[in-house]
Amino acid sequence: MAKKTTIYDIAKELNITVSTVSRALNNISTISERTRESVLEMAKKLNYRPNKVASSLTSGKTFIIGVLLPSAQIQFFASVIHSLEKYLKSFGYSILLYQTNESLESEKNGISTLLEAQVDGIIASLSLETQDLSHLGKVKEEGKPLIIFDRTHDDLLVPVVKIDDELAGYMATKHLLDQGYKKIAYITTKHHIKIFKERYDGYQKALEEAGLEAHAAYAIFGELTVDGGYLGTHQLLRLKERPDAIIGGDDYVALGIIKALHEHQITPPTIGVIGFANQNFSEHIIPSLSTIDQQAIQMGKECAKLFLKIIERKDSDDKEMEPVVLKPILLARESTNRKSARSLHS
Amino acid sequence: MAKKTTIYDIAKELNITVSTVSRALNNISTISERTRESVLEMAKKLNYRPNKVASSLTSGKTFIIGVLLPSAQIQFFASVIHSLEKYLKSFGYSILLYQTNESLESEKNGISTLLEAQVDGIIASLSLETQDLSHLGKVKEEGKPLIIFDRTHDDLLVPVVKIDDELAGYMATKHLLDQGYKKIAYITTKHHIKIFKERYDGYQKALEEAGLEAHAAYAIFGELTVDGGYLGTHQLLRLKERPDAIIGGDDYVALGIIKALHEHQITPPTIGVIGFANQNFSEHIIPSLSTIDQQAIQMGKECAKLFLKIIERKDSDDKEMEPVVLKPILLARESTNRKSARSLHS
Numbered sequence: 001m002a003k004k005t006t007i008y009d010i011a012k013e014l015n016i017t018v019s020t021v022s023r024a025l026n027n028i029s030t031i032s033e034r035t036r037e038s039v040l041e042m043a044k045k046l047n048y049r050p051n052k053v054a055s056s057l058t059s060g061k062t063f064i065i066g067v068l069l070p071s072a073q074i075q076f077f078a079s080v081i082h083s084l085e086k087y088l089k090s091f092g093y094s095i096l097l098y099q100t101n102e103s104l105e106s107e108k109n110g111i112s113t114l115l116e117a118q119v120d121g122i123i124a125s126l127s128l129e130t131q132d133l134s135h136l137g138k139v140k141e142e143g144k145p146l147i148i149f150d151r152t153h154d155d156l157l158v159p160v161v162k163i164d165d166e167l168a169g170y171m172a173t174k175h176l177l178d179q180g181y182k183k184i185a186y187i188t189t190k191h192h193i194k195i196f197k198e199r200y201d202g203y204q205k206a207l208e209e210a211g212l213e214a215h216a217a218y219a220i221f222g223e224l225t226v227d228g229g230y231l232g233t234h235q236l237l238r239l240k241e242r243p244d245a246i247i248g249g250d251d252y253v254a255l256g257i258i259k260a261l262h263e264h265q266i267t268p269p270t271i272g273v274i275g276f277a278n279q280n281f282s283e284h285i286i287p288s289l290s291t292i293d294q295q296a297i298q299m300g301k302e303c304a305k306l307f308l309k310i311i312e313r314k315d316s317d318d319k320e321m322e323p324v325v326l327k328p329i330l331l332a333r334e335s336t337n338r339k340s341a342r343s344l345h346s
Numbered sequence: 347m348a349k350k351t352t353i354y355d356i357a358k359e360l361n362i363t364v365s366t367v368s369r370a371l372n373n374i375s376t377i378s379e380r381t382r383e384s385v386l387e388m389a390k391k392l393n394y395r396p397n398k399v400a401s402s403l404t405s406g407k408t409f410i411i412g413v414l415l416p417s418a419q420i421q422f423f424a425s426v427i428h429s430l431e432k433y434l435k436s437f438g439y440s441i442l443l444y445q446t447n448e449s450l451e452s453e454k455n456g457i458s459t460l461l462e463a464q465v466d467g468i469i470a471s472l473s474l475e476t477q478d479l480s481h482l483g484k485v486k487e488e489g490k491p492l493i494i495f496d497r498t499h500d501d502l503l504v505p506v507v508k509i510d511d512e513l514a515g516y517m518a519t520k521h522l523l524d525q526g527y528k529k530i531a532y533i534t535t536k537h538h539i540k541i542f543k544e545r546y547d548g549y550q551k552a553l554e555e556a557g558l559e560a561h562a563a564y565a566i567f568g569e570l571t572v573d574g575g576y577l578g579t580h581q582l583l584r585l586k587e588r589p590d591a592i593i594g595g596d597d598y599v600a601l602g603i604i605k606a607l608h609e610h611q612i613t614p615p616t617i618g619v620i621g622f623a624n625q626n627f628s629e630h631i632i633p634s635l636s637t638i639d640q641q642a643i644q645m646g647k648e649c650a651k652l653f654l655k656i657i658e659r660k661d662s663d664d665k666e667m668e669p670v671v672l673k674p675i676l677l678a679r680e681s682t683n684r685k686s687a688r689s690l691h692s
Contacts, residue, residue: 106435113442285601
């Protein structure tokens with residue numbers, strides 16, 4: 001039996017997107033008359049019969065998905081979006097992005113703006129300011145799916161894709177301990193967004209397991225920036241008992257740590273340095289920077305898969321969905337490689 | 347005489363966006379009944395009288411602007427958008443982003459998607475694939491303004507904001523010459539997008555002025571990536587007459603150049619290295635990287651200003667508008683600082 005023609009086949013033949021085909025067949029939107037005609041012709045030629053179930057699912061659909069994110073300037077988010085977009089585009093979806101720049105007011109406006117743009121659903125990561133969640137209810141009210149990724153909130157009963165941040169903090173610390181470091185400091189930020197607290201919890205857990213104490217003077221709560229790492233490190237180096245390793249809250253903080261160490265003629269791994277997020281530059285600086293990869297690509301893909309699952313089922317029991325929790329990956333590089341640095345010199 | 351109440355005043359009083367006020371007053375979109383009522387109440391309280399001219403301009407407006415860009419993963423674009431957004435948000439506009447990921451097909455789809463989302467206009471930067479421009483005509487057909495930034499095309503008769511790329515290439519080369527470098531190589535990419543060719547033209551011009559020839563073996567056309575810089579540098583170091591300075595097509599290429607030099611135990615500025623784009627990391631690596639700043643913040647602001655000018659005039663002589671051309675800025679840092687490196691050693 002011949003395979004049934006789908007709108008994907010029509011799109012492929014005409015070298016246009018599934019979204020365009022769907023719009024043409026459903027007689028919606030601003031498709032040009034010429035495009036509409038060529039779609040209808042091709043549909044006829046390929047003997048396309050609309051699937052009744054599918055067409056009830058797709059009627060009224062715009063094949064546009066709204067993505068709300070704190071900022072594409074944060075490389076982690078840019079990577080998640082890139083991956084999510086790639087996956088969803090292959091299913092005929094277009095993505096519209098809205099940046100909140102960490103403002104709750106802007107996030108509220110973003111939800112309205114995306115809903116007014118007639119998106120089929122929203123995939124969102126919360127701003128640092130977000131504590132009141134009522135604006136997110138509007139998505140549900142319009143009967144559209146909402147998925148939250150990375151920056152989540154306990155009170156949200158929607159499907160979630162996140163990473164195990166406590167494990168990330170634990171892995172960074174455990175790696176330093178395995179390399180023989182014992183006086184491990186941590187430069188991070190104080191914030192109600194859970195991920196930073198969870199990473200710090202992981203740090204404390206790893207120290208405890210090793211029978212070490214988390215020295216209060218070794219925890220610096222500053223800005224998550226190059227300057228934050230730089231200033232924090234100068235503060236740590238003034239201590240009577242200097243740390244022998246420093247964890248940076250992200251790779252930019254780690255860059256500031258290395259810069260400050262350099263001014264004291266110290267090069268990692270003499271003092272070990274590790275970051276989070278595996279920025280593009282981290283592998284390539286000298287010495288190369290150890291870091292914890294947060295699986296941005298995988299996170300984008302999981303969001304996309306979850307979205308397709310929900311939108312194709314179109315039921316509303318997604319409250320009971322288990323969160324998708326990804327495992328971070330340790331990338332051990334020169335900046336913490338004390339063991340081989342030692343063997344080189346012995 | 348008391349100042350006339352505007353929708354900005356109402357927005358401020360209610361701590362909501364101008365966009366929301368406009369939507370409420372114009373009875374459009376999915377504003378909640380409660381919000382609409384509070385806007386109407388406040389309008390009454392503040393004795394607001396709609397300006398007839400302004401309201402003919404704003405009626406039907408969504409206060410949403412579409413921005414089409416190659417990729418927010420390219421930090422330059424992320425910075426332009428961030429600046430543009432900040433400026434336009436203060437005028438009550440929301441921004442929806444669409445990424446083309448350098449695909450012409452996706453760019454076509456993006457234009458349709460943004461128009462269907464009822465944006466008031468589009469600000470765009472072209473994909474590397476874009477040569478046929480017919481899809482951009484649709485914006486004009488709907489009577490909406492279109493502005494192109496950075497990645498432009500000669501055949502486009504629309505307002506443009508760009509940077510003087512020939513000058514950027516010239517400045518990088520002239521700086522190296524001023525530092526006493528004479529054998530200057532260039533690792534870049536071959537592409538029909540004008541900016542890369544223009545920068546290379548600037549390089550040749552600066553050499554010519556100095557009475558030097560552009561040595562064919564010193565021009566490497568590869569990938570604009572860390573690997574591109576790394577491979578290109580190894581190729582250059584195999585030459586009988588090695589260059590004494592290398593220009594990288596961007597800061598990531600420069601990172602690859604430094605990495606390859608390091609494997610030959612060479613540290614800049616012994617061989618000078620300069621990049622383009624002033625990435626976040628460039629100032630902070632060791633040695634710090636000289637680069638050409640491409641004025642992303644200013645570019646975003648100029649796009650926003652131009653957009654407001656056009657949308658408020660609402661006439662169509664924008665064809666005759668002169669392009670806004672920004673001047674690049676040289677950021678001279680350690681990686682090319684041969685003169686003080688020498689004086690330190692003498």
